[in-house]
Amino acid sequence: MDVDVAILGAGLAAGAAIEPLRAAGLTLAVLDKSRGVGGRTATRRIAGIPVDHGAQFFTVRSADFAETVRRWISEGTCFEWCSGFHRFEDGAVSSPRDDEIHSRYACPRGMTSLAKDCFRSVNVLHDHLVTSIRMDANDFLTECENGQIIRSKAILSTLPFPQGQKLLGSFFDEPNRFALEFIRVDPCLAAIVELKGASPEWKGIQTSQDDVLTWLGADFSKRTPAPLRRFVVLHGSSAFSQEHLEGDLSAAGRLMLEHAGRICPTLREADLVQVHRWRYAKVSQPLSDIPYWRFLNSAPLYMAGDAFGRGNVESAWLSGATAGVQLARELQSAGAVRLGTTRRGSDSPSTQ
Template identity: 25%
Template structure:
């Protein structure tokens, strides 16, 4: 059996790994130059930045088992801190026992671990699927037709993109529309003396979450070369995730100065905790069009059709979050392939 998987995020890579273990021949297609999806890490001249998910949690026993293995391998570490919350302009905190985990030395280390021994075609955006008598044919965005024929095609993409690619198939009507909301992500490298206990902030209607990237375990943002060039001379590195409402109102083509908006928000939030206003040394922003799912409490569902050989997986089909991506892949593989192989 031959299976094509489109998308090299956690769901796609987990399904590829599990299918390979069952003796299935798997080929993964990824539009970008690397793995990880929303665990993306951006390597800049002045530092390495986790642009997407800032941490993950584990509630299901199956995912907890995988997290434990990753921790033993040094791929994952526990980020222990009490998050702050912004309430009426004031930062408050209270004891928080939620175990939060991060990939080490960067978030997409999880994806790199899952991608070992998996055949991945990078920088290959699949634009069209065609059903032939010999199986599924894939057509890339540049018009190139993949010569291989596949018994199954599994999409590990945002629901909106999956629905377009699977138009006319039996599962199209099962894929919801407008599942995701956008998010502006802004990295700020700053000068300023901020108390060490402020590591994460649950925000408000403008900025929903802030990570103090430089406080997370096993993070080395300022390499020797960047320091020699004078590019790594800063005290902290922050990641601001703007709220979906604010990001929708100020979309990718907005004239709003995202960096200035983020700096003003962070400065106001930290005003009573620093002696001097923060100074920005470097900044970088990224617009996530498909950032978060609207309903993160949606029940897990398997979307697939045996007769036509198509499946759809991803965090959005299992309540969101990194754990949801992982479990959606396990559920799909267990249900459709375990007994057959």
């Protein structure tokens, strides 16, 4: 398959890059190892009820992202969930602090709705695990585990940074390695539990004073109409998640639920439903001063995602959108567009 741009990953950063790249008349191949889109803006369905086990919410600080969020709100994709979260500090749960009051947004059908909106007119190549990338003259050859090879003039990697770093290892010469070595991404275990007692008054609890948990989220409060079963999502601390990353997930989940019961007594009677392992979950050290990375001394090779900016959902979207604009400009100025203004081929409308 020959395209202008191969995009690695089908998360929110990749989705944000789609519009400027297609507007420039570029042909695309979006490759993802999974069967769905969204990456860490992930939603599972349990008994038909959506449950966010990845990113729990998002905030809006930039004008560009705000414009997109206004459209999402008007279309029912997302809504203002709350204006602040409770805190667990000094052994007690307290109300949101005044200096932390601002809008937090969520999606009634799950956080993966954001990526689904971005990819609604793009045919993502699912079950395409990329195993190697090499150069052939001025083109990139991206090889997948299933044997398919994508030839492209450019690559945009939106994979979690450690995965992209490993895959693109041969391109990490000294200047690139030095610039990106600061980035750190931590793991996170996510436990989904079912509430049996009274519903809590909070939408979410954040804490840095528990050695097991950092987050308790009333996922059921995002759903309209109110679901028949009420699920709460627990996120483990980086240290706890790292310690139990390769161990028994059920045992780790029980420890998480035990600590949740200490923070919120109504969770003492909750049932553990599922535990998910996020190997690359939270960007603890992003590159905050640049929106993406264009590899030095190479053909058009870009990295984008939440490793750039503030390390959150908005940063992922802004990074992808900005990288998409710049990559389109570079290919157009170099006269590298393969198929002029056509938008058919690998980015044809999907039936998903």
